[in-house]
Amino acid sequence: MTSSEIEIVSDSAKETKSNTAGGQIPAEVVIVDVFGACAYGDLPKLRKFVEEDGVSLSQPDGNGYYPLQWASLNNFADVAQYIIEHGGDVQAVDGVMQTALHWAAVRGSVAAADVLLQNGARVEATDVNGYRAVHVAAQYGQTSFLNYIVAKFHADFDVPDNDGRTPLHWAAYKGFADTIRLLLFWDAFQGKQDKEGCTPLHWAALRGNLEACVVLLHSGTKQELMVKDSAGFTPAQIAADRGHRHVSLILSNALRAQNSCWKDKPWIKKIGDIGYAPILFCLVFVSTIIFINSILFASNLVKVTAVVGLWGWTAVSLSIASLLMFIRCSSKDPGYVNMSGGIKNNADAEGHLLTIDLTNTAYWSGNWSQLCPTCKIIRPVRSKHCPACKRCVEQFDHHCPWISNCVGKKNKWDFFVFLFLGTLTSVISAVVAIHRMWTSIPALQNNESWIHHVIFEQPGAATFLFIDFFILIAAGTLIIIQAYQISRNITTNESMNATRYGYLQGTDGRFRNPYNHGFVKNCSDFLIRGYTDDDEITWPPLQQVSR
Secondary structure, X not given: OOOXXXXXXXXXXXXXXXXXXXXXXXXXXXXXXXXXXXXXXXXXXXXXXXXXXXXXXXXXXXXXXXXXXXXXXXXXXXXXXXXXHOXXXXXXXXXXXXXXXXXXXXHOOHHHHHHHHHOOOOOOOOOOOOOOHHHHHHHOOOXXXXXHHHHHHOOOOOOOOOOOOOHHHHHHHHOOHHHHHHXXXXXXXXXXXXXXXXXXXXXXXXXXXHHHXXXXXXXXXXXXXXXOOOOOOOHHHHHXXXXXXXXXXXXXXXXXXXXXXXXXXXXXXXXXXXOOXXXXXXXXXXXXXXXXXXXXXXXXXXXXXXXXXXXXHHHHHHHHHHHHHHHHHHHOXXXXXXXXXXXXXXXXXXXXXXXXXXXXXXXXXXXXXXXXXXXXXXXXXXXXXXXXOOEEEOOOOEEEOXXXXXXXXXXXXXXXXXXXXXXXXXXXHHHHHHHHHHHHOOOOOOOOOHHXXXXXXXXXXXHHHHHHHHHHHHHHHHHHHHHHHXXXXXXXXXXHOHHHOHHHEOOOOOEOXXXXXXXXXXXXXXXXXXXXXXXXXXXXXXXXXXX
């Protein structure tokens, strides 16, 4: 790959007159011609210029830009319609062969684009670089616009430009993860190489676009990791060369896992499929047996009193209850999103997104992260695709290898109870064990320490305390974290990736959780129902339909 980076062809003049949209004209702006009237959406003045002064709408300005292009840029659909009705040509091109539709794509002007396309504009028109409207939309992250022209007007979303770069290449280069999700949702080809041999993953790695790389990595076949560009570099090497450490680390680890000599071993695959749940189950079970044998029924300890016995068997009962809850949260559906109602292929997908009521927050909230490019479904807002389970999970918290299952909407309550029982069991059993050993130790001789005596004289009890210590630390840490997150009604995934989700950001760009109803309601809803209702929000989340 050459050191020179690809650039988007756009003119600064597009920006100078495009700061105002929606018909609000700044007081200091003086409109003196049809181009200004079109750029600022002043239809009455435009009519005066045309109908009274006889000005033509089919001629460009000094820079070669047409009135229809200015109106389309700022989404003035009524002005665009008027221009077309009074001689404006939807096929007219500027100096770089861009049409009004190209300009509409810059700002994601859906209404203006609809007027243009309904009046004969070519959705596949190309400029001097081979850019179509889909390329421009991808370059500027106009996800809604891209979806609209693909779904309604059948634009080719996987077409290359003159350099062999598809819209997916451009979205990856610019780091627009939502646009990438949409393109992958439509089955855009990730392995496409441009004239320099670069895949979309190469361009995402070049710019250090972490989220773009993660989306491409999770949705790809992993073969893209090993593709080399014309200079012989893989995406991981490109990221390392440009100093993008996090991206380089993620891609290198994925590539290492792909090339691992162990990955094809049957027993490795079996462990990967089963997870560590059997190990944890056996650990808890064995620990319980050791506790009964070496603490409660130990012949070298003093006789068990009624109080100690009560607490000891309480610990055993809690241990059995925690094992049952462990089995429940390991085997229970964590909240898999029903794929039968999802979109299975492009034939089903065509036009489907356009029929969604964007005001219906129970189904679609305008967040493009709801699209799963792997499952091909539209999932609830707080859902996430789990690479381990290969399914989307509602209110996804995290994938726990120790229960060999995801923790989500339907089993988070069970997981919390399991942690609570495990922590309580560890505390009680540890207290009982230490009390039994302490009261049974005879007078120590020759400066022998208590710990030395326990290890060599009561190895079973020492083994139990060792196992119990690690279980207590692990379960206690997790129960504290889970309790804190439940009190705030936020998941582990959302806490760790808050900046990636638009619904967790306020209008000022700072973190703001719309699902936090306060400590009392958050906790009561979780304890009573086992989950919180996502339809109940404290304020409308920030919509990021396009970026």
